[in-house]
Amino acid sequence: MRNQYKTYPLIITNIESQNALVKVFTLMPEDRKNIKCATDEKKIIKCWVPGQFISISIPGFGEAPFAICSSPNPCNEFQICVQKKGGLTSKFFSMSVGDEIDFRGPYGNGFPISKLSKRNLLLIAGGLGLAPLRPLIQIIANHAAEFGKVQLFGGSREEKMMLFKNEYGAWRKNIELNLTLDIPNENWNGSTGLVTALFDKIPISKNAIAIICGPPVMFPAVIKKIKKKGMAEKNIYLLLERRMHCGVGICQHCVLVNGKYVCKDGPVFNYAELKDSPGAI
Amino acid sequence: MTNSDLKLFVEFLLNKNYTIHSPVRKNGKIVIREITDSRKFSLIKERPLYSFKNFLLPDKKTLFSTTSDENKNGNDQKLIRKQVLFGITVFDLRAVSLLSQIFEKDPYFQDIISMTLFIGQSPIPEENSFYEKYEENILEHFKFDIFIESRGDQKDFRIFTGSKHGQKMLNEFGYDDFEHIEYAGAVPEEGLSDFHKKLKEKTKLSYGSKIWKDLGKKCLGCDKCTIVCPTCFCFKIYDENNIFNDSIARVRQWDSCFNSEFSEIAGGTKFLKTMEDRIYNWYSHKFVRIPDEYNLPGCVGCGRCADVCPAGINIKDEIFKIMKFKAKKPIAKMSKFKSKTLKKPRTKKLIYEKPI
Ligand code: SF4
Ligand code: SF4
Ligand code: FES
Numbered sequence: 076m077r078n079q080y081k082t083y084p085l086i087i088t089n090i091e092s093q094n095a096l097v098k099v100f101t102l103m104p105e106d107r108k109n110i111k112c113a114t115d116e117k118k119i120i121k122c123w124v125p126g127q128f129i130s131i132s133i134p135g136f137g138e139a140p141f142a143i144c145s146s147p148n149p150c151n152e153f154q155i156c157v158q159k160k161g162g163l164t165s166k167f168f169s170m171s172v173g174d175e176i177d178f179r180g181p182y183g184n185g186f187p188i189s190k191l192s193k194r195n196l197l198l199i200a201g202g203l204g205l206a207p208l209r210p211l212i213q214i215i216a217n218h219a220a221e222f223g224k225v226q227l228f229g230g231s232r233e234e235k236m237m238l239f240k241n242e243y244g245a246w247r248k249n250i251e252l253n254l255t256l257d258i259p260n261e262n263w264n265g266s267t268g269l270v271t272a273l274f275d276k277i278p279i280s281k282n283a284i285a286i287i288c289g290p291p292v293m294f295p296a297v298i299k300k301i302k303k304k305g306m307a308e309k310n311i312y313l314l315l316e317r318r319m320h321c322g323v324g325i326c327q328h329c330v331l332v333n334g335k336y337v338c339k340d341g342p343v344f345n346y347a348e349l350k351d352s353p354g355a356i
Numbered sequence: 357m358t359n360s361d362l363k364l365f366v367e368f369l370l371n372k373n374y375t376i377h378s379p380v381r382k383n384g385k386i387v388i389r390e391i392t393d394s395r396k397f398s399l400i401k402e403r404p405l406y407s408f409k410n411f412l413l414p415d416k417k418t419l420f421s422t423t424s425d426e427n428k429n430g431n432d433q434k435l436i437r438k439q440v441l442f443g444i445t446v447f448d449l450r451a452v453s454l455l456s457q458i459f460e461k462d463p464y465f466q467d468i469i470s471m472t473l474f475i476g477q478s479p480i481p482e483e484n485s486f487y488e489k490y491e492e493n494i495l496e497h498f499k500f501d502i503f504i505e506s507r508g509d510q511k512d513f514r515i516f517t518g519s520k521h522g523q524k525m526l527n528e529f530g531y532d533d534f535e536h537i538e539y540a541g542a543v544p545e546e547g548l549s550d551f552h553k554k555l556k557e558k559t560k561l562s563y564g565s566k567i568w569k570d571l572g573k574k575c576l577g578c579d580k581c582t583i584v585c586p587t588c589f590c591f592k593i594y595d596e597n598n599i600f601n602d603s604i605a606r607v608r609q610w611d612s613c614f615n616s617e618f619s620e621i622a623g624g625t626k627f628l629k630t631m632e633d634r635i636y637n638w639y640s641h642k643f644v645r646i647p648d649e650y651n652l653p654g655c656v657g658c659g660r661c662a663d664v665c666p667a668g669i670n671i672k673d674e675i676f677k678i679m680k681f682k683a684k685k686p687i688a689k690m691s692k693f694k695s696k697t698l699k700k701p702r703t704k705k706l707i708y709e710k711p712i
Contacts, residue, residue, distance in 0.1 A: 132595075135604045136595060138606075317619070320592050325458065325589075326611070354629075
């Protein structure tokens, strides 16, 4: 019987510091076969779907789920974005290129890629929420003709907390980037305030599909705002974060009131699925 | 089979190197203990406060460890011993059926199950137990090897077998006066009973109602109910460092959804915030999620949770309240009807309620 908790080795092949608290790790499985493959109909994506997560472990420090933050092409390696918060992530920060860690997964359902084709997109990210959106952004950047108009609304606390800054130039070619900072510094010439405030200044495209990733506190305000701007509820998708232990729908840590498991049925949900589930957002 | 035959059978199993766990009376309480002396054995018919759960799903289990290579990839077969759960009641057999479904793909659980001989018995009704009427035909949905049936104070027990293994054991022991019951799968053909279907709908419907507000105020979140419950299986996985032999183990340990950090994520946000959230989550797991996912009731009605609850919460009474729950008419929504449909008053059909 296959052991669903068995982990497989990964080699750290690159570490890139985003800021004092966030680093991007590039990880390569020792054996490619150990990544379970998920393929969408259009074959744009192999190996994993943007929005899926992976369970990473360091022996002695336990396991934790991380969103995969790199596009699945190529799929012999992937990246995760780690924010220093607890024991496992602190240990992560002390590791170097060449060190070995473990993984299992990927798990969950990613963004509904087939539903996104030819559509206008509204990507909304708060803080670290930009990480799970990045693989989608990279796919859009390489397959612009497959999508309609794409807008990204991103909010960070301070400029030094902004993620993937050196990629914005490339993204802008195909994506309208609207960024805001809670606490701007003197060099900042973008918007200030919360991401919700951006919607009062910048019109959103008609008939778009919205994907929201960010801290739990952000969801209600953003949803209220975009609904006011004409966004249909059925076109809103959210990526939820929950405590996870098993990753396969058994341990109960990630369950929502409506009986859905964030690990197995999510982490990406359509807003309609969550409306009957108080506390989900 | 008589009580003295049972003693001989215990002796027979001990000689076969089985570890036998069975209910015994200790300081007035019924507890499960290892039986090492067949002469002292007698079949206790009351259900023990703690179920057999931890003999199948140990409260703490090492998944991997760095101490030995073979252990790195899963179960260490050598560490699992042949065991007998002797005198497991129908409540607990029902719980085992459910756990076997939930942990169907779990090698740790399945390895233990494969080394376990289940000897069931019909229970005598307890004060707090409910909705389990013992009838012969429920046995076909339980995985057991041997079943001892006694009615009233009858001295000669009827014996059933539920597996080839059980038959083989009895034959070797030299007993052949048994009937065989063919296993018909955990889920009865008709699926959930009407009672459980209704309980499921009512539990969903009653979310946020006074039932849960009251329970939220009463419950202390002590987690005792989840420990004694034979169907509670939530767990956490974490790493344990042993500084004495410099080893690291990934362990799986029982967790309780009543623990305040159960739903907490890095950064401190909790999603089961209040006691009301937690107790609703507990009940809805048993009455809604498990029935939805496995087509089986999530509560076997043993009444153990009521026995241990320091706040005096009795699940039987709560089920009664939930079943009686009626949603208030959504008056607010009435105004949304177009006046057109309201203009012509419909002729009222008289419905006579059937006398109960
Ligand atoms: S919820 Fe209570 S009555 Fe139901 S199986 Fe668990 S302990 Fe027994
Ligand atoms: S035993 Fe009673 S008080 Fe304790 S957590 Fe369970 S319901 Fe609440
Ligand atoms: S992480 Fe265990 S059920 Fe979702």
